[in-house]
Amino acid sequence: MFHIEVGNTSSLKFLEELIGLERATFKKNDSWADGELEQMSKKRNCIVAVARLVADGKLCGYVLCTSTGLNLHVSKIAVRADCRRQGIAKGLMQAVLRMAANQRRSSSSTLHVALDNEPAVQLYRSLGYKEDGLLEDYYTPGRHAYKMICDLEPYKGASEGGLALPATNGRKR
Secondary structure, rough: EEEEEEEEOOOOOHHHHHHHHHHHHOOOHOOOOOHHHHHHHOOOEEEEEEEEOOOOOOOEEEEEEEEEEOOOOOOOEOOHHOOOOOOOOHHHHHHHHHHHHHOOOOOEEEEEEEEHHHHHEEEEHOOOOOEEEEEEEEEEEEEEEEEEEEEEEEHHHOOOOOOOOOEEEEEEO
């Protein structure tokens, strides 16, 4: 079981936890552990949601977003390898989408995802995202991405257990 915290935390210990998970999750070319993560987390429009295991409080996932006007852009999401397939990514995404719709009054959310990352594409579709274009050679030559967009209207007024949102298999959030 896990719980989710949403905020704009910039403490050194918190940042070290994020960087550790970033290094463990992504290959060097895809990792933001060498400065990008720290730079992004210091921006005023940055929103970070983290998932922690209830048993020991250890970080098991995070999502990093930027809020720009009426749009929330999801920049990065990571879940520890031993914690995957437990609804953590979905719970993190639902938390930031609800927060964006209700507190920031955002009307849409965008993200980019590798075409070959089928589990992520399916997750985003289950949350209401739709393909909105193809970004050729987005990551590297020959490695393309979908641009995806989600209407946040279904998330407006939805509380943690709101009926407008898909279920998370009964796990504590």
